[in-house]
Amino acid sequence: MLTALNQDGKLITLVQSIKRKDLIERLRSDVYFCPVCQESLILKAGNIRIPHFSHKRNTACSIFETEPESPQHLKGKKVLFDFFLNQGLNVSLEHYLPDIKQRADLLVQTPSRTFAIEYQCSPIVRSILEKRTEGYNSGGITPIWIIGGKPYQKYQKGFFTLSDFHWSMIRHKEGIGQYLLSFDSESLRFFLLSNITPISSRKVSSSLLSTSFSTATLPLRFKQDEKNEINYPLWLQSKRKWLQNKVLYGNLVHDYFLKSIYSSGHNPFLLPPICGLPVPYMECFYSHPIEWQFFIYQECLSKIQVGKRISMKYVIQKVQSLIKSGFISPRYFPLAHKLTWKNAVENYCSLLTEREYFKKIGEDLFEMVKEIKVPNSIDEAMKWEEEIFRKLDNGRSRNGSKIDEYCFFFGSVAGFSKIR
Ligand SMILES: [Zn+2]
Known part of the structure; x- marks a missing residue:
């Protein structure tokens, strides 16, 4: 902690730039x-961490339990405090809000709104993340979660590996899609990972932008050069690799996907080409698109014939029961409630409609117009798969609306009071 009360009840914060020796001498006696x-x-x-206050061991304090004070966390809080102060804002450090029993790393006040800045350096359970967000919202405070630490692990240009902690902190904004905001207290830079599109459950394609703490002003802006879009050939390649690994190393006893494939008489390499298509919101499943789309095919689509109808509601119900029985795992985003697996299923059904398998005949009703065939040979499977992916690649919207700047925190360029 960087704040404490002294014996006179005065709040002491360790952010002033007092010379180290003086500080220690002056403060030790109190x-x-x-x-x-x-x-x-x-x-x-001491010599390693920046000066800070600490609870004694075995304390029952709620702050102690929720906040591991790593050097990175202490330093980040201090630097961000300076940042908001230099922007002329009213900011307080480690501000305790008794009404909701929460302590914000920073509480920032603009003339019209109050923001709680949470500088999160270590993984946090999704339910706590959600509870704290709701707590702030109930108190009329807008929480802004900033991930602490080094930028995301890059494994080739435009591709990154995300941990489950990163996934839990995902947020959504119009124009930049799924994104993560972070601040590295070592390099003193803000990072924005935007347009996050999964390639597998941990790998994503995305663009990483950064801006230096020393030149940044509010609202935070990031320059964008090009829009990141799904790379279909690469996606297909990674899909094939995923399937090979699954067949080679998957557990036949515990793996529902493999078990279902074999017990229904399918060959994992001879699945209909509509199993494993990238669709918007697919990250709302931990399961690979091949898995959940195969289950939709098996439970719903393979059971109807050309000319027959199916409703979206029915498909959603089936997926829901597959989730309940553990066949498919949904991924939950506590900071972005709009991202749900239902969106992914709906997008999948629209894609099949675009690809002429279905015709929309009502608000929620689809008629099958083309049979979904199962390939007979590996050659045929690959040919059909390439065909459908080529169509996806050609069919994507090329409206090219380029966004040059992203604004974050405290609104649009126009002013502090306009946000969201
Ligand atoms: Zn305490």
């Missing part, structure tokens, strides 16, 4: 108390 639980605190001013 005693300190936690502003939240009132227990006494220890001042730690």
Whole structure:
């Protein structure tokens, strides 16, 4: 912690640039108390971490449990505090809100709104993330979660590996799609990973933009050079690799996907080409698109014939029960409730309509107009697959609306008060 009460009840913060020696001499003689639980605190001013206060061991304080004070977290909080202060905003450090029993890393006030900045350096359970977000919202405060640490692991240009922690922090914004905002307290840069599109459950294609802390102003802006779009040939390649690995290393006893394939008499390499298509919102499943789309094919699409009808509601119900029985795993985004697997299923059905397998004949009703065939040989499977992916590649919208700048925090370029 960087804040504590002294014996006179005055709030002491360790952000002022007091010379180290002076600071230690001046502060050592005093005693300190936690502003939240009132227990006494220890001042730690060693050589490695920046000076900070710490609870004694075995404390029951709620702050102690939720906040591991890594050097990175302490430094990041301090630097971000300076940043908001230099922008002329009213900012307080480690601000405790008794009404909702939460402590914001930073509480930033603009003339019209209050923001809680959470600088999150370590993984946090999704339910806590959600609870804290709701707590702020209920108090009329807008939370802004910033991931702390180095940028995302890049494995080739435009491709990154995300951890489950990263996935849990995903947010959504019109124009830039799924994104992550982070600040690295070592290089002192803000990073924006935008247009996140999964290639597999951990790998994504995305664009990484950054801006330096020293020149940044509010609203934070990131320059964008080109729009990131799905690379279909690469996607197909990675889909094939995923399937090969699954067949080679998958567990026949515990793997529902493999079990279902074999028990229904299918060959994993001879699936209809409509199993495993990239669609918007596919990241809302942990399961690979081949898996959930195969289950949709098996449970719904393979059971109807040309000329027969099916409703979206029915497909959604089937997927829901597959999720319930553990055949498919949905991924949950506590900071982006709009991202749901239902969107992925709907997009999948629209894609099949575009690809002329179905015709939309009502609000929620589709008629099958083309038979979904199962290939007879590997050659045929690959040919059909390439055909459908080529069509996807040609059919994508090339409207080329280029966005040059992204604005974050406290609104549009026009002013602080306009946000969201
Ligand atoms: Zn405490």
